[in-house]
Amino acid sequence: MGNSVVVRPRLVRMTHIDSADIGRVLTKYMNNTKNLALLLDYDGTLTPIVNQPDMAVIPEETKAILERLSNVNTLFMAIISGRAVDNVKNLVGIDNIHYAGNHGYEIMAPDGSKYLHEIPTEYKKKMRDMVEELNAKASDNGAWVEDKIYSITYHFRAVPKVQQSQYLENAKKIMEPYGFHVSQAHYGLEAKPPIKWDKGEATLKILNENFSGDWKKSVKAIFIGDDTTDEDAMRVLKGHGLSFRIAADGDVDTCADYVLSNLDPVMVILRWFDKYYCGM
Numbered sequence: 001m002g003n004s005v006v007v008r009p010r011l012v013r014m015t016h017i018d019s020a021d022i023g024r025v026l027t028k029y030m031n032n033t034k035n036l037a038l039l040l041d042y043d044g045t046l047t048p049i050v051n052q053p054d055m056a057v058i059p060e061e062t063k064a065i066l067e068r069l070s071n072v073n074t075l076f077m078a079i080i081s082g083r084a085v086d087n088v089k090n091l092v093g094i095d096n097i098h099y100a101g102n103h104g105y106e107i108m109a110p111d112g113s114k115y116l117h118e119i120p121t122e123y124k125k126k127m128r129d130m131v132e133e134l135n136a137k138a139s140d141n142g143a144w145v146e147d148k149i150y151s152i153t154y155h156f157r158a159v160p161k162v163q164q165s166q167y168l169e170n171a172k173k174i175m176e177p178y179g180f181h182v183s184q185a186h187y188g189l190e191a192k193p194p195i196k197w198d199k200g201e202a203t204l205k206i207l208n209e210n211f212s213g214d215w216k217k218s219v220k221a222i223f224i225g226d227d228t229t230d231e232d233a234m235r236v237l238k239g240h241g242l243s244f245r246i247a248a249d250g251d252v253d254t255c256a257d258y259v260l261s262n263l264d265p266v267m268v269i270l271r272w273f274d275k276y277y278c279g280m
């Protein structure tokens with residue numbers, strides 16, 4: 001037997017789907033079945049991107065729909081975020097669903113029990129050192145470090161526009177020698193330990209643990225996200241579920257099945273499910 005080759009789905013350039021077509025896509029995908037795993041990113045998906053992370057409050061209608069859907073027996077829901085898990089649970093404010101935080105390093109079940117993905121000791125130390133160095137050398141003029149223990153976000157949104165690229169490059173230079181996986185966020189940089197764990201791995205863990213046998217045979221899975229870190233979840237669901245990437249830019253390289261222009265079509269999806277399950 002030769003070595004097996006893992007084929008990773010390729011990023012494909014996609015254009016926006018019209019809100020009018022969403023109902024048709026969902027009707028076809030659900031095919032009158034009711035078992036659904038609805039997996040949702042938080043920032044930029046359930047709430048608009050705003051100036052400060054603490055100001056990203058979930059809109060009333062979104063929360064009302066999610067609350068109703070969270071009470072549907074055949075619908076499993078998880079919020080999969082880059083934030084610390086307690087923080088995102090607090091912001092969403094719904095108890096009986098799953099949450100993953102820190103890009104999947106923390107997973108919290110509805111009863112509050114937590115899975116914490118192990119980080120090699122050397123990276124725990126490096127993370128502390130990196131935060132200290134960023135705080136000392138790159139946190140001024142509106143730039144700051146959100147230390148989430150398992151990952152960090154370096155925010156430079158409040159830095160005057162003309163200096164933002166300089167802050168971005170400077171922070172990258174500080175972060176690179178620590179060997180973390182660094183990716184671009186909305187006016188920020190996300191840094192995670194360089195181990196094979198991300199929103200995709202967390203998505204698979206959640207699905208495998210909450211559906212007996214092969215989840216692909218027993219449940220439909222839908223993921224909605226807006227960021228490059230969400231691509232990991234879209235990649236693992238490719239061909240097995242349905243995913244949507246929010247991107248203002250009409251052309252985006254993505255593993256998602258469809259691209260949404262903003263949060264309006266996200267609401268079209270949530271309202272469609274509200275009607276499908278709750279008749280609302």
Ligand SMILES: O=P(O)(O)OC[C@H]1O[C@H](O[C@H]2O[C@H](CO)[C@@H](O)[C@H](O)[C@H]2O)[C@H](O)[C@@H](O)[C@@H]1O
Pocket residue numbers: 041042043044045048049050051052053054056080081082083084146153155157185186187188190227229
């Ligand atoms: O995976 P997500 O739930 O989308 O979280 C990604 C990061 O979101 C937050 O930062 C971003 O949103 C802020 C509020 O809108 C915005 O001010 C900031 O510029 C964005 O980068 C959050 O603070 C991070 O911890 C998350 O990793």
